[in-house]
Amino acid sequence: MPFATDDPNMLDDWLVAGPAAALAGTSEARPRAVRLLGETLQLWTDAAGTPQCRLGTQALAIQPRHGFLWVCPSGKPTRPLFDFPEYSEAGRRIVDCGGIGVAVSGLRVIENFLDMAHFPFVHAGFLGQVPHTEVAKYQVQVDPATDEIWATDCRFWQPRASAAHDSGSEVLYKYRVMQPLSAMLYKSSSRSGELDAIGLFLQPLDDEHVIAHTLLACYDETSTDAELIAFQQTIFGQDKPILENHAFKRMPLEGRAEIPTRGDTSSVTYRRWLRERGMRFGVREAA
Amino acid sequence: MILLYDYALSGNCFKVRQMFAWLGLDYRSVPVDFHPGREHRSAAFLARINPLGQIPVIDDDGFVLRDAQAILVYLASKHDAQGRWYPDDPQLRGQIAMWFATADELTRTASAARLHDAFGYENLDIEACRRGAHEVFRLLDDHLAERASAGRQWLAGPHATLADLACFPYAALAGEGGISLDEYPALRSWIWDFRHLPGFIGMSGIFAAGAA
Numbered sequence: 001m002p003f004a005t006d007d008p009n010m011l012d013d014w015l016v017a018g019p020a021a022a023l024a025g026t027s028e029a030r031p032r033a034v035r036l037l038g039e040t041l042q043l044w045t046d047a048a049g050t051p052q053c054r055l056g057t058q059a060l061a062i063q064p065r066h067g068f069l070w071v072c073p074s075g076k077p078t079r080p081l082f083d084f085p086e087y088s089e090a091g092r093r094i095v096d097c098g099g100i101g102v103a104v105s106g107l108r109v110i111e112n113f114l115d116m117a118h119f120p121f122v123h124a125g126f127l128g129q130v131p132h133t134e135v136a137k138y139q140v141q142v143d144p145a146t147d148e149i150w151a152t153d154c155r156f157w158q159p160r161a162s163a164a165h166d167s168g169s170e171v172l173y174k175y176r177v178m179q180p181l182s183a184m185l186y187k188s189s190s191r192s193g194e195l196d197a198i199g200l201f202l203q204p205l206d207d208e209h210v211i212a213h214t215l216l217a218c219y220d221e222t223s224t225d226a227e228l229i230a231f232q233q234t235i236f237g238q239d240k241p242i243l244e245n246h247a248f249k250r251m252p253l254e255g256r257a258e259i260p261t262r263g264d265t266s267s268v269t270y271r272r273w274l275r276e277r278g279m280r281f282g283v284r285e286a287a
Numbered sequence: 288m289i290l291l292y293d294y295a296l297s298g299n300c301f302k303v304r305q306m307f308a309w310l311g312l313d314y315r316s317v318p319v320d321f322h323p324g325r326e327h328r329s330a331a332f333l334a335r336i337n338p339l340g341q342i343p344v345i346d347d348d349g350f351v352l353r354d355a356q357a358i359l360v361y362l363a364s365k366h367d368a369q370g371r372w373y374p375d376d377p378q379l380r381g382q383i384a385m386w387f388a389t390a391d392e393l394t395r396t397a398s399a400a401r402l403h404d405a406f407g408y409e410n411l412d413i414e415a416c417r418r419g420a421h422e423v424f425r426l427l428d429d430h431l432a433e434r435a436s437a438g439r440q441w442l443a444g445p446h447a448t449l450a451d452l453a454c455f456p457y458a459a460l461a462g463e464g465g466i467s468l469d470e471y472p473a474l475r476s477w478i479w480d481f482r483h484l485p486g487f488i489g490m491s492g493i494f495a496a497g498a499a
Contacts, residue, residue: 019323033409098323101405103465211407226318226326233322234295237491240405244462 002055003073004038004206007281009180014063014070014081016182016201016213017043019096023051023069035205036071043069067096067215068201082148082178086197086217095225097214097232099203104243105282106181106202106210107251107274112239113183113200114175114266116156122238125159129168132157135263142273149177149273151266163223163231164190177270180279181210191219198232207282208249212236250284257284289314290346292336294321296405298398298456299355300343301490305452306359308488310366314345322406356387359449372449382443386450389423393457396420400464401457413465420466427454428471435473440480447484455481459493 003011017034023045026032031042031054042054043062053062053071061072066084086092102109112118117135119128138154154173161171174186174195181202186195196218203211214232223231252258253275260268274283291307293300293316307314319342320326328340337344337353344353345361352358363373373383396419402408403416430442442450459478461468468475481487482496489495 096323099407100322101407103404224318226320226324229320229324230295230318234491237296241462241492241494 002039003036005281007279008074008078009277009279010037010204010281011074012072012076012078013179014072014077016203017041017053017062017069017071018099018203018211019213020051020064020067020069021096028052034069035203035211037073037204038206041071066199067094068213079147082146082182084184084197084199084217087215089217091219092197092217093220093228095216095218095228097216097229097236099211099213100233100236100240101205101209101211102240102243103209103249104246105208105250106204106212107279107282108243108246108249109202109210109212109239110177110181110183110200111251111267111270112243113185114151114177114270115264116154116173117261117263118242119156119158122242123235126235126238127158127161128156129159137262138265140265140269142269146178149175149266149269151175151269161187162190162196162218162220163227164218164220175266177273180274180277180281189219190221194219196220204281248284250282252284252286253279254286257287289348290317291315292317292319292342292344292346294319294327294342296491297321297342298460298490299341299394301456301493302355302452303343303345303358303362304490305488306362306372309372309486310362312362312366356390356449356453359452363449371446372452374444374448376444379444379448383448383450383453386442387453389427390453390457392423393420393454396423397457397461397464397466400466401460402464404465405463417464417466420461420464424458424461424466424468424471424474427458427477428474431473431477435476440477442477447481451477451481456490456493463492 015036017036022032023043026044028044031044034041034043039055044052046052051062051064051069053060061075063070065081066087070081120130120133136155138151140151142149152174156171158171159168161169171188176184181204183200185198189196199215201213203213214236216228253271291303291314326332327342333340341353343355343358344351345358352361360373396416399411400413400416400420403411403413441447458474487495
């Protein structure tokens with residue numbers, strides 16, 4: 001096996017390999033090099049406009065979806081790629097906010113994405129503000145049909161919830177975890193009754209490095225693309241040093257390594273969900 | 288109002304934002320889609336804003352100026368009546384210009400390493416960038432340690448100047464380029480002191496002091 005892991009949770013799933021638009025101008029003779037699981041893949045679009053992928057001389061399964069490219073290293077995916085209906089919903093703006101390299105296990109990045117308790121401290125003035133620090137009770141369930149985690153009824157007071165907001169408001173959140181390294185966030189938008197969708201898709205380079213791709217499917221009729229991107233990158237840039245300074249770069253899944261509180265229901269469910277699927281990639285071995 | 292062609296995650300743009308804050312000047316930030324859009328390399332940007340394809344750039348009522356350090360000199364010369372940031376002293380101005388060159392060296396090394404690790408810039412020699420950054424940090428650390436032994440806290444002069452502002456962000460962001468500052472205690476102490484200056488605004492990746 002050429003890849004840096006033999007964890008079927010990685011090899012037998014669809015892994016993001018960058019934005020589909022990045023293959024513009026490529027050909028088999030001039031492919032784009034993309035790093036995944038310790039290897040460098042060659043990606044290009046053929047004469048028919050279909051993406052192709054190769055590792056050395058071996059062709060790998062690849063599909064374009066939701067604006068990104070997805071590669072299945074083993075060619076034997078255990079399930080189809082998740083749905084993202086908001087991506088093609090009329091009226092939404094789709095903005096690729098770029099990939100940012102983060103030197104930590106991707107599992108840490110997803111767990112942080114699900115966490116609301118850090119908002120007033122790490123994202124002060126944007127997603128939270130002391131003394132509004134309480135995480136109200138919320139619901140977490142695993143959907144038996146799709147095996148996706150859903151956290152619902154999340155509410156948080158935010159001074160500036162998005163590029164479209166210029167004053168504070170109580171914001172409604174829903175979280176969804178589709179894959180160990182893919183999650184979505186749905187939050188109150190500038191359009192009454194509608195939720196913006198923000199996708200976080202992690203391209204695993206190795207156990208302790210990812211490229212975090214963020215995609216917006218939002219309602220916003222005033223901000224420029226550059227303003228929307230600046231907002232998302234400002235938020236993600238605030239998380240980045242916290243993520244990279246974790247005492248264990250890999251995530252511990254055994255019971256007592258880190259102690260959760262009530263506000264961490266999402267995290268507890270995510271870690272249990274990872275344990276139940278025997279996750280090893282990006283996981284810290286029990287001492 | 289002064290326009291700043293700005294990118295939230297740029298340390299060089301931070302220098303200008305911090306200068307505006309310290310001078311109490313209003314400005315309008317024009318976000319540039321540096322990543323992933325590479326707007327700073329677009330034909331329109333090169334033709335109208337900066338032929339070098341770099342940010343920050345300011346437009347002060349038609350007076351367009353590029354280069355972070357040049358902008359700092361312009362803003363301080365025009366708006367800092369007390370001459371705190373760019374003192375009217377021949378030796379200090381000479382030293383500040385000298386540290387500007389060091390700041391540019393950090394952009395070429397430590398900032399480039401961060402572009403590689405965080406923004407996917409593959410076409411640079413990452414090890415050479417990190418090596419070069421360590422040489423600059425060694426120089427800064429030795430200088431700051433020597434200054435500290437003489438009871439001085441800052442790079443030049445008795446208080447913080449443009450020299451410190453110019454060198455600060457890519458020292459504080461070194462970790463994002465995979466560069467540890469463990470070996471540079473005087474440099475880390477200086478970063479701490481700078482973060483605790485009154486009115487320090489911080490940026491993503493560099494927390495404003497306060498709760499910390």
